[in-house]
Amino acid sequence: MxxxxxxxxxxxxxxxxxxxxxxxxxxxxxxxxxxxxxxxxxxxxxxxxxxxxxxxxxxxxxxxxxxxxxxxxxSPIYTMPNEVLAYIFEILAYTNGYRTEGCKWGWVSISHVSQRFRSVAIGHASLWTNLLLDKQSFPFDVFLVRSRRLLLEVRGEFEDQDLISGHWSAVPGHWSTVFVNPVFDNLARMRLLDLQHGTIDSSNARDWLQLLHEPAPELRELNLKFIASLYLDIDPDFIRDRAPKLQTLSLTGLQMSWNINSSLFLRSVRLINAEKGDGSSPFTFKNVLHCMQNLPCLEHLYLWKSLPAAKEDLSDTRASLSYLRDLYLTDCDARCLVLWSSLNLPPTCIIHVTLLDRIGDGETIRLSACLQGHFMRSDCPTYRRVMVAGDSEDDYPYSLYPNDAIHFAIHTMPGDGRDVERNGMSPPGEREDGPSTIRFSFPGHYETDFVCSLMALIPAEPVQTLSISDRILALGIDHEQLVTKALGHFNAIDALSVSGMVDDPESELIKAFGECLLRQCQRQLSERDSATSFLPRLDTLYLEAFPFRNKAERARGPRLVDIMATFLQSRAAAGIPIRTLDLSHSDIGRGRVQTWQSWVEDVSWMESYAYDSAPELSEETTTQDGTGSWQDTWEDDADSSDEDL
Structure with a gap:
């Protein structure tokens, strides 16, 4: 039976x-x-x-x-309509890719939960349109069938194990070429193709570049990244004829052909390391400008060492990019300045210019003219934040300088004075919406006058926030001159941020800031109105990594902690107190902070840097009102105790 x-x-x-x-x-x-x-x-x-x-x-x-x-x-989930369940699966597919760590198959595992889940997942073709090219047994054919005739997004990242471990491997017949034919066969269905090739074997790269000789009528986004610069140019016929819907083009190690004589509807162009830099480029700077004239819809332009040398006269050649929102230029020989000065841009366009080497006097004049022309526009945005900071280790896309670069940025948003890296010094990327920004990065061996001359061009009255960071680390920079000129020019700011280095108790920037406050305190003894003339609107002061307990400064004169106390007390007495004082990573005693709270409405500091064991003040440095004064410690600093900090 x-x-x-x-x-x-x-x-x-x-x-x-x-x-x-x-x-x-x-x-x-x-x-x-x-x-x-x-x-x-x-x-x-x-x-x-x-x-x-x-x-x-x-x-x-x-x-x-x-x-x-x-x-x-x-169960409640089974009462949901199939459409709602499919929408939930789409969210899972977006947040949990096929290679999600700790989850075999990622979101695809939902097709093995129950018959209904499987039926809904397989029946929803858009779930299967994101395909990967790798050697870890991705079910390429399964996704291809279940996606039916919908447009595909194909991504592949090919790296040899030898390359990952730091040894170059150039093996003929690289395993990544096994995916060439499947991509060729389905190129007509692709809306996105993203290939990142981590090998220096140019023969494999050329195999992939044969794709550009095939029609891609639905392709919207193309990203080709090769770790070795091949200096091969992309056929302009591919962009114009074979991929007419292309909107985003990103090339690394490849050259874009600037010989484009008809309008293209590209919205984003991103070129990295596409120019040899020795002047042997087959293109001229006029070719670049003519190409820009044929990109009327361009919104994002990012060029990193991708411009030819500017040797010809460009005074009669300009290009208008009326819809450009982001302009990121990094190059040598002042090429980025030449391009910037040759473009007509909307006033709200974000501009990031990085100079990889020192420019001559003529290019300095060009830079000043670009800034003056921008600020003199009737529709120029109102810039409310100025930031001066140094290079960071994770600068994008590569570290540009050996720890001696200066970053200088201005923003339309005022900020709170604390966001030197979070706003304005962050890696460039395409924004959906945000404040207008102008940012310059240049080698640190420029004279201080050069930096100050750039700041002097900025309209001072609208600026509300000034941030200066000791990450500058620039050779030859006179920090005292920089601080004095900056505080003198932007005298109407509401918030001031000064940031030292946590592991550098001998910060030149903090010394310069202390000297500036000391001169102001000394001036108050001889000038009745000096307290109200120096930063009269300042109500927020943010100090990071200030070495208030540095014993080495005792032999040099007044202590920083006493200068700060006198500064805060004098402003409170003049009726213009600092309302918010933020001490971050600053080694200061809890008793000193409690004393400062009598002059400042809100004092905040990191508890880990406040020392409970320190007595409030030593007898030698205590005034009648219970505070330390720089005047009292001028003669006796070398002998006074450090316990009061």
């Missing part, structure tokens, strides 16, 4: 397709009693052979599975 016959005989009184309605008054034990009786009545007719009982077990298992399916069907 087969398991099907057993099922029909044992459960014939209750067909599988029937619906059980359990009333609330039914006792739970009734079901147990019913199935016990049914089993006992069936048991007496079953021969005692192993094969027969195997059929019985299979039949019971089938009914148990049906009962579990009925039970699961009453």
């Amino acid at each position: 087969s398991s099907r016959d057993v099922t029909e005989e044992m459960f014939g009184m209750l067909p599988v397709t029937s619906t059980i309605v359990v009333r609330d008054t039914t006792e739970p034990r009734e079901a147990s009693g019913y199935w016990s009786k049914a089993y006992l009545s069936r048991k007496t007719h079953i021969p005692r052979t192993k094969s027969v009982w195997k059929d019985e077990i299979e039949a019971i298992a089938t009914q148990l599975a049906n009962a579990k399916a009925m039970y699961n069907a009453l």
